[in-house]
Amino acid sequence: MARSTDGSMVVNPAPDDEREDLEDLALSDDYALNPEFVEMVVDAADRGDTRRLRELMDALHPADIADLMGFLSATYREELVPLLGADELGEVLSELDGALREEIMDQVAPAILAEAIGEMDSDDAVDVIDDLDARKRGQVLAAMSDVDRASIETSLSYEDESAGRLMQREVLAAPQFWTVGQALEHVRGAGDELPELFFDIYVVDPAYRPIGGAPISRLLKSQLATPLTEIMEPVTEIPVGMDQEEVAYIFDKYHLISAPVVEIGGRLVGQITVDDIVGVIQEESQEDMLALAGVYDAERGATIFGVTRSRFWWLLVNLGTAILASSVISMFQGSIAKLAALAVLNPIAASMGGNAGTQTLTVAVRALATKELNAANLMATIWRETAVGLLNGVMFAVVMGAVTYLWFHDPTMAVVAALAMVINLFAAAVAGILLPLAVDRLGFDPAAATVVFLTTVTDCVGYFSFLGLATWLILH
Amino acid sequence: MARSTDGSMVVNPAPDDEREDLEDLALSDDYALNPEFVEMVVDAADRGDTRRLRELMDALHPADIADLMGFLSATYREELVPLLGADELGEVLSELDGALREEIMDQVAPAILAEAIGEMDSDDAVDVIDDLDARKRGQVLAAMSDVDRASIETSLSYEDESAGRLMQREVLAAPQFWTVGQALEHVRGAGDELPELFFDIYVVDPAYRPIGGAPISRLLKSQLATPLTEIMEPVTEIPVGMDQEEVAYIFDKYHLISAPVVEIGGRLVGQITVDDIVGVIQEESQEDMLALAGVYDAERGATIFGVTRSRFWWLLVNLGTAILASSVISMFQGSIAKLAALAVLNPIAASMGGNAGTQTLTVAVRALATKELNAANLMATIWRETAVGLLNGVMFAVVMGAVTYLWFHDPTMAVVAALAMVINLFAAAVAGILLPLAVDRLGFDPAAATVVFLTTVTDCVGYFSFLGLATWLILH
Numbered sequence: 001m002a003r004s005t006d007g008s009m010v011v012n013p014a015p016d017d018e019r020e021d022l023e024d025l026a027l028s029d030d031y032a033l034n035p036e037f038v039e040m041v042v043d044a045a046d047r048g049d050t051r052r053l054r055e056l057m058d059a060l061h062p063a064d065i066a067d068l069m070g071f072l073s074a075t076y077r078e079e080l081v082p083l084l085g086a087d088e089l090g091e092v093l094s095e096l097d098g099a100l101r102e103e104i105m106d107q108v109a110p111a112i113l114a115e116a117i118g119e120m121d122s123d124d125a126v127d128v129i130d131d132l133d134a135r136k137r138g139q140v141l142a143a144m145s146d147v148d149r150a151s152i153e154t155s156l157s158y159e160d161e162s163a164g165r166l167m168q169r170e171v172l173a174a175p176q177f178w179t180v181g182q183a184l185e186h187v188r189g190a191g192d193e194l195p196e197l198f199f200d201i202y203v204v205d206p207a208y209r210p211i212g213g214a215p216i217s218r219l220l221k222s223q224l225a226t227p228l229t230e231i232m233e234p235v236t237e238i239p240v241g242m243d244q245e246e247v248a249y250i251f252d253k254y255h256l257i258s259a260p261v262v263e264i265g266g267r268l269v270g271q272i273t274v275d276d277i278v279g280v281i282q283e284e285s286q287e288d289m290l291a292l293a294g295v296y297d298a299e300r301g302a303t304i305f306g307v308t309r310s311r312f313w314w315l316l317v318n319l320g321t322a323i324l325a326s327s328v329i330s331m332f333q334g335s336i337a338k339l340a341a342l343a344v345l346n347p348i349a350a351s352m353g354g355n356a357g358t359q360t361l362t363v364a365v366r367a368l369a370t371k372e373l374n375a376a377n378l379m380a381t382i383w384r385e386t387a388v389g390l391l392n393g394v395m396f397a398v399v400m401g402a403v404t405y406l407w408f409h410d411p412t413m414a415v416v417a418a419l420a421m422v423i424n425l426f427a428a429a430v431a432g433i434l435l436p437l438a439v440d441r442l443g444f445d446p447a448a449a450t451v452v453f454l455t456t457v458t459d460c461v462g463y464f465s466f467l468g469l470a471t472w473l474i475l476h
Numbered sequence: 477m478a479r480s481t482d483g484s485m486v487v488n489p490a491p492d493d494e495r496e497d498l499e500d501l502a503l504s505d506d507y508a509l510n511p512e513f514v515e516m517v518v519d520a521a522d523r524g525d526t527r528r529l530r531e532l533m534d535a536l537h538p539a540d541i542a543d544l545m546g547f548l549s550a551t552y553r554e555e556l557v558p559l560l561g562a563d564e565l566g567e568v569l570s571e572l573d574g575a576l577r578e579e580i581m582d583q584v585a586p587a588i589l590a591e592a593i594g595e596m597d598s599d600d601a602v603d604v605i606d607d608l609d610a611r612k613r614g615q616v617l618a619a620m621s622d623v624d625r626a627s628i629e630t631s632l633s634y635e636d637e638s639a640g641r642l643m644q645r646e647v648l649a650a651p652q653f654w655t656v657g658q659a660l661e662h663v664r665g666a667g668d669e670l671p672e673l674f675f676d677i678y679v680v681d682p683a684y685r686p687i688g689g690a691p692i693s694r695l696l697k698s699q700l701a702t703p704l705t706e707i708m709e710p711v712t713e714i715p716v717g718m719d720q721e722e723v724a725y726i727f728d729k730y731h732l733i734s735a736p737v738v739e740i741g742g743r744l745v746g747q748i749t750v751d752d753i754v755g756v757i758q759e760e761s762q763e764d765m766l767a768l769a770g771v772y773d774a775e776r777g778a779t780i781f782g783v784t785r786s787r788f789w790w791l792l793v794n795l796g797t798a799i800l801a802s803s804v805i806s807m808f809q810g811s812i813a814k815l816a817a818l819a820v821l822n823p824i825a826a827s828m829g830g831n832a833g834t835q836t837l838t839v840a841v842r843a844l845a846t847k848e849l850n851a852a853n854l855m856a857t858i859w860r861e862t863a864v865g866l867l868n869g870v871m872f873a874v875v876m877g878a879v880t881y882l883w884f885h886d887p888t889m890a891v892v893a894a895l896a897m898v899i900n901l902f903a904a905a906v907a908g909i910l911l912p913l914a915v916d917r918l919g920f921d922p923a924a925a926t927v928v929f930l931t932t933v934t935d936c937v938g939y940f941s942f943l944g945l946a947t948w949l950i951l952h
Contacts, residue, residue, distance in 0.1 A: 030725075030847070031725060032850050188696065190697075198693045216693060217672075252754050252755070252758060255754075257673065274750050275731045275733060278727065278750065282757060289764060289765040289842065292765065294831065304867065312868055312871065322823065322827040330817075330820040333816045333817065337816035343805060343819035348802055355791060355794045356787070395788065
């Protein structure tokens with residue numbers, strides 16, 4: 001996969017110059033697919049030139065073929081899929097997700113799909129199988145070997161997004177009386193039973209419970225006669241039912257490369273490796289970011305109607321809260337009729353509250369996700385956030401008072417605008433920190449839906465404080 | 477680090493029961509620090525019981541000690557720091573960042589700091605050294621061995637957040653004529669020159685340029701007489717100046733475990749391993765999420781005044797845009813004076829536009845970060861987003877028209893509210909997709925500051941379309 005994109009990258013010797021050229025062309029400097037290369041694929045497909053298409057595919061890593069699928073329309077995808085070998089198809093499928101993966105699997109015959117899935121590591125295989133509808137899943141499983149089928153059915157019995165789904169069942173384990181030399185000899189003889197890649201050897205007791213582990217790089221550095229128990233270290237065991245977000249947290253916190261997965265009772269049933277975790281971390285943090293904005297699925301490959309529908313519901317809830325906030329304004333319609341300037345200034349405190357509250361809320365959501373915020377510093381955090389809200393409230397009250405006076409030349413109006421600002425920035429801070437904490441305590445995702453509640457609070461408090469104070473101090 | 481938190485986890489045999497009990501107590505089920513344990517630390521510190529404090533520290537992994545520091549106030553931290561050994565202090569420092577790390581380093585004498593940093597892998601060492609002010613950095617470097625100092629000074633010469641900073645200089649390389657057996661023998665003899673952990677062996681040509689690599693697990697599975705060139709595969713070389721976000725993208729895309737880092741000309745100068753990448757991915761995606769909300773530093777350990785100041789500027793910009801939007805309303809003060817109901821309905825279309833635009837913007841920011849959005853699907857994406865905006869606009873126009881009619885019993889007002897909704901949701905979609913694309917094209921971070929521009933557009937268009945249409949259709 002080495003490619004020369006500029007002087008700082010090295011070209012590896014390759015048998016075929018033409019292929020090398022295509023590889024260079026496929027990706028731009030930033031390792032994203034080149035639009036020109038996508039153009040070449042489209043051209044070849046338009047001409048129905050399958051030989052050229054196959055050549056172009058050969059220049060791509062499966063991850064790039066998956067990217068390519070995302071850039072093409074469905075008709076072009078249909079032409080490409082039959083060109084992929086079973087092994088390649090499996091790798092491409094494991095890179096894709098959602099609508100796109102389902103669409104491609106719909107096109108492929110169960111027997112070919114079974115072959116493709118049989119080539120995958122068990123964690124990827126289950127992930128793909130899980131996306132099939134019940135009928136096709138049955139057909140694919142029936143077309144697989146007994147061993148593969150049994151292994152996949154076991155994995156499917158674990159809950160979605162659990163450690164059991166994430167793990168691979170292939171694992172390197174050794175009894176506690178072995179030496180380094182015995183372990184190395186075992187590995188050299190074992191061949192296909194072993195995972196394709198492994199980073200640690202787990203030492204197990206007679207009941208197959210892990211009692212320690214050693215990185216294989218340490219194995220290599222040790223003398224052959226050294227007992228494994230001498231170089232092993234305690235391992236962090238992952239219960240098979242643990243949520244994948246939790247697993248990612250542990251890997252990140254303790255910088256793990258791999259960890260043994262154990263079932264109830266402690267028996268070793270598989271391992272999770274850090275390369276699986278990178279995907280989980282990407283996924284979970286993107287989910288949080290999208291959820292804060294009210295986007296609830298990745299949407300990639302979804303149709304215009306699908307996207308419209310998925311966003312509609314969040315917007316509908318927001319319409320409800322906007323109408324609720326407007327009903328606060330309607331309480332003061334009489335005041336506005338007397339003094340239309342109130343309608344001009346009215347949105348400002350509400351808008352500032354929404355922004356300040358979102359800052360606080362986002363910081364809290366992040367801190368909850370990384371467990372930097374918990375019972376130990378709860379009160380200190382609440383105090384800090386409300387103090388920040390109050391301080392910024394006072395500063396912006398001064399700014400807002402001055403702006404209002406310069407604009408409307410009315411000192412009472414300036415006082416009203418200033419007071420509304422400090423009240424609303426304080427309310428925004430309180431809501432911004434307490435809402436995610438409460439939602440988290442109730443066992444829901446603090447990133448989801450909390451923004452709607454927050455802006456409801458800041459809009460209503462903002463409108464009510466400004467118009468209420470104006471009615472009281474200016475108009476009475 | 478094994479601990480029994482519930483029946484599904486296994487207790488490893490440990491020499492000391494008391495210590496085992498403390499380990500169990502230290503962490504709650506979700507691997508976060510137990511508030512009760514933090515309480516115990518505070519108690520011991522209050523009594524000045526350093527022996528007990530040391531016992532409590534012994535029950536913690538360095539990553540947990542770092543967490544503990546975050547939960548304690550500065551006075552307690554001051555008591556703990558002197559209790560840490562140089563090795564442990566180094567590990568704790570590499571887990572911390574920002575204000576907290578600087579505070580702790582301020583307390584430690586240069587000689588001890590030099591010892592602690594000397595124990596670290598080169599990537600962590602540079603990260604820590606970089607946080608010191610120039611004077612103390614000089615003192616610490618002076619207290620280090622010549623070899624350590626030279627190595628750190630080289631690393632510091634690479635740009636912040638580049639591959640050069642992320643890499644460790646220790647790497648396992650072998651000449652291309654070696655066999656598997658020779659490589660294994662070399663590793664067993666090399667000892668301390670090798671990185672503490674390694675996952676791949678790089679095969680280099682006489683100019684020390686990588687020509688391939690093999691996972692060490694494959695080394696172990698191969699016969700001793702096999703030439704390395706027979707089991708190696710092409711490697712993805714990382715130029716030493718590449719941005720860390722780019723490096724993380726490549727690791728995630730190609731599921732790399734480690735990659736060789738090369739300088740201009742192609743010489744191997746170090747390696748980056750996936751465990752370093754996990755941290756980068758966490759960091760970068762959190763940065764995006766926080767930047768979207770207008771929070772520009774992690775703030776952990778920052779004082780109330782520090783946090784207030786850092787948020788003030790974003791809010792000030794927002795105040796400016798809120799006032800700008802209000803000036804749109806002030807253009808229609810006469811209309812509002814005639815019909816105060818306009819002030820009630822006015823914020824709704826603006827608010828809906830803000831929310832719909834934020835959905836679009838966030839999806840675009842994420843797609844840009846993961847390179848799912850680029851020149852190849854640019855037009856299709858713009859078309860999709862504007863079509864979604866228009867579709868949702870039409871649907872919400874119907875809903876809003878109906879609500880307005882039921883509320884104010886005025887058919888013209890209902891038409892005005894409906895038209896304003898469709899105009900603003902369309903404008904929101906256009907701004908939501910084009911703003912991040914334009915900012916990205918200009919070379920800036922599309923997550924930063926784009927939300928301010930977006931809400932300025934949606935507020936101004938929302939107010940202008942509703943009040944303008946009302947003035948034209950109802951009041952003229």
